[in-house]
Amino acid sequence: MLKYLIRRLILMIPVVIGMTVIVFLILHLAPGDPVDLIVGPNVTPEVYENIRRRLGLDQPLIIQYLKFMKSVIKGDLGVSILQERPVIELILERLPVTLQIGFAGFLITFVIAIPTGILAAVNRNTIIDYSCMTGAMLGISLPTFWFGLLLMYFFAYKMRLFPISGYGSLKHLVLPAFALGLTNAAITARMVRSSMLEVLRQDYIRTARSKGLAEKVVIYQHALKNAMIPIITLMGLRLGWIIGGSVMLEIVFSIPGLGRLIVESILSRDYPVVQGSMIVLTSSIILANILADILYAVVDPRIRYN
Numbered sequence: 001m002l003k004y005l006i007r008r009l010i011l012m013i014p015v016v017i018g019m020t021v022i023v024f025l026i027l028h029l030a031p032g033d034p035v036d037l038i039v040g041p042n043v044t045p046e047v048y049e050n051i052r053r054r055l056g057l058d059q060p061l062i063i064q065y066l067k068f069m070k071s072v073i074k075g076d077l078g079v080s081i082l083q084e085r086p087v088i089e090l091i092l093e094r095l096p097v098t099l100q101i102g103f104a105g106f107l108i109t110f111v112i113a114i115p116t117g118i119l120a121a122v123n124r125n126t127i128i129d130y131s132c133m134t135g136a137m138l139g140i141s142l143p144t145f146w147f148g149l150l151l152m153y154f155f156a157y158k159m160r161l162f163p164i165s166g167y168g169s170l171k172h173l174v175l176p177a178f179a180l181g182l183t184n185a186a187i188t189a190r191m192v193r194s195s196m197l198e199v200l201r202q203d204y205i206r207t208a209r210s211k212g213l214a215e216k217v218v219i220y221q222h223a224l225k226n227a228m229i230p231i232i233t234l235m236g237l238r239l240g241w242i243i244g245g246s247v248m249l250e251i252v253f254s255i256p257g258l259g260r261l262i263v264e265s266i267l268s269r270d271y272p273v274v275q276g277s278m279i280v281l282t283s284s285i286i287l288a289n290i291l292a293d294i295l296y297a298v299v300d301p302r303i304r305y306n
Helices: 002-029 034-039 045-055 061-073 087-122 127-141 144-158 170-200 203-210 215-244 247-252 258-267 271-299
Strands: none
Touching (some): 144 170, 170 215, 203 215, 247 258, 258 271
């Protein structure tokens, strides 16, 4: 297992490098110049060029990229162009907020999707199954940010049960976490149902039932355990996505998280902040998938990594 983890971590390096190349090129080739936002329209050409030279924006793109990667290797993500603060400092300020929302949403996804998928599979082709899958289809069809607006309108504006926006207490996390968790639960519940139906057709399930085992024992100790591999795969993907997928929700609910920082930095052409944030998000998605691989061996001891 240790050798496998080391190999996966090494393979993570070219993925992150490839992501930095793509993000770097998109940012620098897109229209707009951060210097314009710093100096305004009435600056003299000499001042304009001096600022570009100070920021290193006058150099060829390949030189700018190599300097950026050299700093990353040293653990330095650079300095924000507009705020003139270390990028790592800005990320560490915002990241805990995004992680709270992301993990709360992930917990809601897990708590809702697993029982719903099992219930639909056990009661296949009944009104219970149709109701669960209809709800799942609605959840898949609703954009996360739009669902967040609905929750905000009914539970914050109309019923006044939760704050309408902002961040500072547990109540502020409830609506964005549910918006994130419920939309992801819809996708996961369908996967749970599909995986459970495949397992319930197996011979060993019929054998377990023929031995007189209680249905709950058959479902939760035999069927669910063997159905968990594809579910874990999806949950690993969704975990990485949830951590970075709260961008629009942070805008909708005015939450000062990492997603909002990325959007603000893109609009202001703050290249170092965007690049550093994307490295963090890409790494989180890769690590979530590695965690899913580790859980395979925990759920099924027959799985070994050589």
